[in-house]
Amino acid sequence: MGETRLILRRQLIREPKPFLPDASPAPRKRRKTAVHAVLLDNIRSAWNVGSILRSAEGFGFDHAYCCGITPTPENEAVTKTSLGAEDSVTWSHHKDAVKLVKGLKGDGWKVYALEEAPKAMPLRKEKGMGRMVLIVGSEVTGVDPELLDLCDAVFYIPMRGVKKSFNAAIAFGIAAFALAD
16 A cells, blocks of 8 residues: 655745745755756646646656645645655745746746747757746636746647647646756
8 A cells, every 4th residue: 555654844935035946955866957847827726736746756847836826735636646746846836926937037047838829839948948947827828928928938739639738737748858858
């Protein structure tokens, strides 16, 4: 049945200063140069959040910014789906994603979004991505337009079927695989 673990304490980091993943001790060996984070912009589904955390851990992402109404790992459905990934991918909650992104850009982070938008280009790794944040938006309304305006690039995943987009968690997994070091 597996090992039972008891988590006695979780730390919730709140605004105004954004959490910088390279400032915290890593539970495992990390990349030497690039640091990757995901920003979840008003993701409604706790199961999608848990799945994204699990994929983020698998592809070496260091941090998850849960913004707006996005459930955090304090939600049982998130932890049930993430299967412990919330213990190795640090996370923080922020009410205002625009304010957070402006702070991250000021600290030298590159910001990318996954979105079907007029300025979007097919998903691909670009040279010099360095420290990057990948934004995944609401399953219904997508990424906030104010966030899109702050992005260094907006990517879409080319579709071959009738549907226009993948589930948020699936889309993140595809993009994380394509962009991770």
